[in-house]
Amino acid sequence: MEFDIITAFPDMFAGPLSHSIVKRAGEKGLVRVRVHDLREYATDRHRKIDDVPYGGGGGMVLMPGPLFAAVEAIREHHPSESSRIVLLCPQGTRYDQEQARRLSGFGRLILICGHYEGVDERVREHLADESISIGDYVLTGGEIPAMVLVDSLTRLQPGALGGEEAARRDSFGETGFDFPHYTRPADFRGLQVPEVLLSGHHELIAAWRKTRALESTARKRPDLLKPGAPRKAGAIQEH
Numbered sequence: 001m002e003f004d005i006i007t008a009f010p011d012m013f014a015g016p017l018s019h020s021i022v023k024r025a026g027e028k029g030l031v032r033v034r035v036h037d038l039r040e041y042a043t044d045r046h047r048k049i050d051d052v053p054y055g056g057g058g059g060m061v062l063m064p065g066p067l068f069a070a071v072e073a074i075r076e077h078h079p080s081e082s083s084r085i086v087l088l089c090p091q092g093t094r095y096d097q098e099q100a101r102r103l104s105g106f107g108r109l110i111l112i113c114g115h116y117e118g119v120d121e122r123v124r125e126h127l128a129d130e131s132i133s134i135g136d137y138v139l140t141g142g143e144i145p146a147m148v149l150v151d152s153l154t155r156l157q158p159g160a161l162g163g164e165e166a167a168r169r170d171s172f173g174e175t176g177f178d179f180p181h182y183t184r185p186a187d188f189r190g191l192q193v194p195e196v197l198l199s200g201h202h203e204l205i206a207a208w209r210k211t212r213a214l215e216s217t218a219r220k221r222p223d224l225l226k227p228g229a230p231r232k233a234g235a236i237q238e239h
Contacts, residue, residue, distance in 0.1 A: 001157055002080065002108040003033045005146050006070045008049055008062075008115055010037045012143045022151055025160040033150060034078070038062075041069040050116050059117025067112060067123050074110055082107035085129045086149070088142030089114040092131030095149070099132070103149070104156040111149060113142030176217030176224050179209035 005013065013035045017023070025031045039047040043065065050060040071085060084106045093099065103109060112119070112128060124131060134145045154160050182193040196208045217224050 001031050001104065001106070001153060002078070003031065003150050003153075004074045004078065004108065004110045005033065005035045005113065005150075006038055006067065006074075006111065007035065007113040007141075007143055007146070008038045009113075009141070009143055010035045013147065016147045017150065021160060022154050025154045025157060028159060030157045030160050031150075031154050034074075036070055036074065038066050038070060041066040041073065043069075053117065057117075061117050062115060062119040062123070064120040064122045064127075067119065068127055071110055071112075071127060078108075080108040083110060084108075085110045085112065085127060087112045087114060087119065087124055087128035087131045088133075088145040088149075089118065089124075089131050090133050090136075090138070091124075092133040094136075095132050095134045095145075097152075100149075100152045100156060104153050109149070109153070111142070111146045113146050115141035115143075176213055177220065179213040180216070 007013070013033075017026075017033055017035075022031070022033070026033065038049050042049050048063070049066045050062050053059070053061045075083070082105075084103070086103075086109055088111060112123070132145065132149070134148050139145065182197060186193045186198060194208070196204050199205070214225070
């Protein structure tokens with residue numbers, strides 16, 4: 001899967017995309033991430049990408065010209081038969097694991113990072129295929145949401161986690177939360193690992209894990225167990 005990220009702050013992506021699963025998936029050729037500096041597509045010598053809003057008001061708005069030019073250049077230099085343009089902004093559809101599975105079906109995502117007061121509405125209406133929000137809270141821009149999408153979608157690529165079972169076991173991979181995890185030592189300051197996990201009896205372990213996962217979900221997020229309930233976004237533990 002390919003990701004083309006359009007941002008006014010490309011340096012923000014150097015760290016998060018250079019470690020862990022995203023890095024390993026890139027080395028395996030499972031994903032490719034390209035970060036595009038929006039200012040490279042400005043047309044004036046000051047590399048201006050934003051301006052004051054018509055009608056007055058505070059803040060600055062990202063101009064349509066550089067964003068349209070960036071998307072057009074990406075499509076020209078990196079053609080793809082299966083791509084989707086996603087605007088990352090507070091007004092978008094709430095992102096969750098169901099949305100992640102849907103978006104993972106595209107060969108490429110072009111991610112537009114909103115910033116400042118917002119983006120020119122013509123970008124939302126005539127350039128982006130859809131808008132995505134990662135939650136009901138305020139962020140400085142779309143850069144962190146873009147990182148969230150890249151990370152969560154990379155995990156869904158076959159081979160990224162070393163096996164499809166690992167992705168399926170993630171929280172929200174199935175209905176509800178994941179089961180509790182333990183590792184050595186079996187006795188830590190008097191706190192014991194459940195005996196069933198030390199038994200070597202795989203069927204008993206599987207049953208215990210299923211029960212504990214359901215108990216955890218019922219206690220923390222009972223809404224996830226309702227028939228037809230959407231799977232919500234949340235923290236994912238790395239395998």
